[in-house]
Amino acid sequence: MTDMISENQTAEHTDLFSKFDPLIKMRTDLLSTGVTDPFGLVMERVISPTVAMCNGRETILLGTYNYMGMTFDPDVIAAGKQALDDFGSGTTGSRVLNGTYSPHKAVEQALCDFYDMKHAMVFSTGYQANLGIISTIAGKGDYIVLDIDSHASIWDGCKMGDAEVVPFKHNDIEAMEKRLRRIPEGAGKLVVLEGVYSMLGDIAPLKEMIAVAKKYGAMVLVDEAHSMGFIGPNGRGVAEEQGVLDDVDFVIGTFSKSVGTVGGFCVSNHPKFEVMRLVCRPYVFTASLPPSVVATACTSIRKLMDAGEKRAHLWENSKTLHKGLTDAGFQLGTTEPQSAIISVIMPDLERGAAMWEALLHEGLYVNLARPPATPANMTLLRCSLCAEHSAEQVQQIIGMFTRAGEAVNILG
Amino acid sequence: MTMDRQDVSARIIALIEPFNKKEVAITDATRFTDDLEFDSLTVMDFVAAIEDEFDIIISMNQQAEIENFGQLVEAVMKLQG
Numbered sequence: 416m417t418d419m420i421s422e423n424q425t426a427e428h429t430d431l432f433s434k435f436d437p438l439i440k441m442r443t444d445l446l447s448t449g450v451t452d453p454f455g456l457v458m459e460r461v462i463s464p465t466v467a468m469c470n471g472r473e474t475i476l477l478g479t480y481n482y483m484g485m486t487f488d489p490d491v492i493a494a495g496k497q498a499l500d501d502f503g504s505g506t507t508g509s510r511v512l513n514g515t516y517s518p519h520k521a522v523e524q525a526l527c528d529f530y531d532m533k534h535a536m537v538f539s540t541g542y543q544a545n546l547g548i549i550s551t552i553a554g555k556g557d558y559i560v561l562d563i564d565s566h567a568s569i570w571d572g573c574k575m576g577d578a579e580v581v582p583f584k585h586n587d588i589e590a591m592e593k594r595l596r597r598i599p600e601g602a603g604k605l606v607v608l609e610g611v612y613s614m615l616g617d618i619a620p621l622k623e624m625i626a627v628a629k630k631y632g633a634m635v636l637v638d639e640a641h642s643m644g645f646i647g648p649n650g651r652g653v654a655e656e657q658g659v660l661d662d663v664d665f666v667i668g669t670f671s672k673s674v675g676t677v678g679g680f681c682v683s684n685h686p687k688f689e690v691m692r693l694v695c696r697p698y699v700f701t702a703s704l705p706p707s708v709v710a711t712a713c714t715s716i717r718k719l720m721d722a723g724e725k726r727a728h729l730w731e732n733s734k735t736l737h738k739g740l741t742d743a744g745f746q747l748g749t750t751e752p753q754s755a756i757i758s759v760i761m762p763d764l765e766r767g768a769a770m771w772e773a774l775l776h777e778g779l780y781v782n783l784a785r786p787p788a789t790p791a792n793m794t795l796l797r798c799s800l801c802a803e804h805s806a807e808q809v810q811q812i813i814g815m816f817t818r819a820g821e822a823v824n825i826l827g
Numbered sequence: 828m829t830m831d832r833q834d835v836s837a838r839i840i841a842l843i844e845p846f847n848k849k850e851v852a853i854t855d856a857t858r859f860t861d862d863l864e865f866d867s868l869t870v871m872d873f874v875a876a877i878e879d880e881f882d883i884i885i886s887m888n889q890q891a892e893i894e895n896f897g898q899l900v901e902a903v904m905k906l907q908g
Binding site for chain 2: 558563573579580581582583584590593594597598787791792
């Protein structure tokens with residue numbers, strides 16, 4: 416050992432970053448065409464849930480998942496300010512040590528009331544909610560059966576645990592059933608589904624899929640991140656809309672979409688659910704959310720319980736935009752509007768990036784989604800509507816898309 | 828019920844055919860990613876075809892251990908019991 420140090424040689428080494436070379440090249444090639452970096456946008460000022468200043472230009476926001484427009488709700492903001500005054504800027508601790516304040520308990524009670532379920536557990540992000548719950552409940556010898564288009568947080572939860580991971584083709588009920596049927600007798604089974612799949616904005620046939628899962632004795636986890644507050648008579652999500660929420664063992668959700676802040680959660684009626692607070696590592700080994708965040712979430716969730724008119728307006732927006740873009744000649748991710756996400760399919764990454772930039776120059780922000788985050792290696796311009804978008808804004812958006820599509824030769 | 832290796836190989840080769848665009852000759856050493864150039868979408872469809880043909884599950888965990896044709900044949904024979 417001392418010999419090696421005294422010789423003071425630098426050994427030949429492999430650069431650990433060389434594995435990223437293909438991605439670095441793809442990005443360099445894209446930017447060398449002169450296009451604005453689609454992953455480097457800065458919002459200088461945010462004026463409302465639907466408008467911000469970007470590059471000195473007033474820009475309509477159509478890619479923020481701020482479905483219910485709660486981010487500037489006066490009651491929500493007041494609750495956050497009050498919590499800052501009363502509890503300080505942060506908890507500096509884990510939920511199971513010094514990081515549980517009364518606002519954390521209050522937001523969990525708000526979730527129980529919102530979903531009409533017995534237990535709610537709040538995580539620091541939605542990502543951690545999936546990571547923690549999935550990796551903890553499905554262990555060695557258990558099987559996780561999941562949709563191939565599942566969100567990264569679901570895949571990472573699978574990877575972190577020790578269960579056997581068995582994917583099936585997107586929304587394919589028969590493919591799911593075949594895999595459940597082949598699982599060895601006696602093994603624990605978890606089926607993981609999403610209400611709304613965020614890339615194309617399509618929903619899952621949860622009623623049929625959950626019936627199949629139950630037939631094979633599987634527990635069911637549904638991620639309702641993109642449906643909370645909007646879909647279902649009480650905004651509880653796609654499972655509620657399809658009348659099968661009672662058959663869902665675990666609902667995963669987030670505060671970073673309709674709720675309008677940050678955080679994640681799991682709600683459940685499982686009688687032993689509270690033990691998760693002791694065994695779920697992404698819950699235990701991280702600091703809890705700041706009190707101002709949980710206070711805003713709590714107020715927002717309670718207001719979302721009674722937001723029928725906003726839900727109706729958001730559906731109108733979704734239908735209007737879907738029809739307008741279809742009529743203009745764009746190819747969309749779904750033939751009918753199924754959620755508040757309208758996904759516009761681009762021919763390739765280069766033209767997708769050019770279209771994204773043309774829209775930004777028009778004064779419209781959407782998400783550019785590219786492989787590997789997208790299904791079937793598609794490049795998508797993903798639009799997420801807000802209940803606070805006015806009917807006039809939606810018409811403006813359709814005009815912007817049409818002009819940009821013609822400018823970059825995507826429309827014929 | 829146990830099938831011999833030759834039979835399993837032949838059935839898997841038949842399933843590879845629609846995905847083998849460059850008509851690469853298949854040996855035990857043929858690698859799915861490097862030689863047959865399967866991308867992740869092709870892998871999913873191909874694995875589903877194998878699973879249906881032999882009525883087995885090849886979990887992602889098991890797939891991670893399978894790089895070439897010979898390893899796949901061994902895995903299928905083992906999973907069939």
